[in-house]
Amino acid sequence: MSYFGISTSVQVPHVQKILLDLTAFIIVEEILFYYSHRLLHHPYFYKRIHKQHHKFKAPIGLAAMYAHWIEFTFSNVLPLLAGPLIMRSHLVTIWIWYFLGVVGTVTHHSGYNFPWLLGLNPQFHDFHHSSFNYNFGVLGVLDQIHGTGAKATQKGD
Numbered sequence: 001m002s003y004f005g006i007s008t009s010v011q012v013p014h015v016q017k018i019l020l021d022l023t024a025f026i027i028v029e030e031i032l033f034y035y036s037h038r039l040l041h042h043p044y045f046y047k048r049i050h051k052q053h054h055k056f057k058a059p060i061g062l063a064a065m066y067a068h069w070i071e072f073t074f075s076n077v078l079p080l081l082a083g084p085l086i087m088r089s090h091l092v093t094i095w096i097w098y099f100l101g102v103v104g105t106v107t108h109h110s111g112y113n114f115p116w117l118l119g120l121n122p123q124f125h126d127f128h129h130s131s132f133n134y135n136f137g138v139l140g141v142l143d144q145i146h147g148t149g150a151k152a153t154q155k156g157d
Contacts, residue, residue, distance in 0.1 A: 005088035013090045021093045022100075025083030026139070029101075032079035034137040038148070040071055041132060057130050061106040076105075108138070 007013075013021075040050035049068045056063040067076060080101045084094045107114060108124075128135035134150035135143055143149030 028083035034142040036075040
């Protein structure tokens, strides 16, 4: 049985399929989040929508969810939801993804370096909150491509 192409069968997919889907989810999220987040920094959208989230200069975990409903829908939920819909994944894979997404988002706003982050440094996003023109992405891949990546030790604009 499936809903919107999402499998709800009792049989759980093989580990390889789960890993393939999670890899695709990460790529889709990086693309959608980076461009939607960067768009939210356009002066028109920043003032009307995204400024609410940036009230936290040194964010805490719960600040991750503190956003205007338009931002929450198009920059937070859509990038997380799009990968599973594109890949037509199994519900168990989606649960794993949502768990990783929520934990990752809260951790990214925590300011703490946890051992399970595997090189993903929360200071990357903390720096974004203190110097708005850098570090728009989740992983920093598109930031490097577009020249918007910056280390937390650099001075911001």
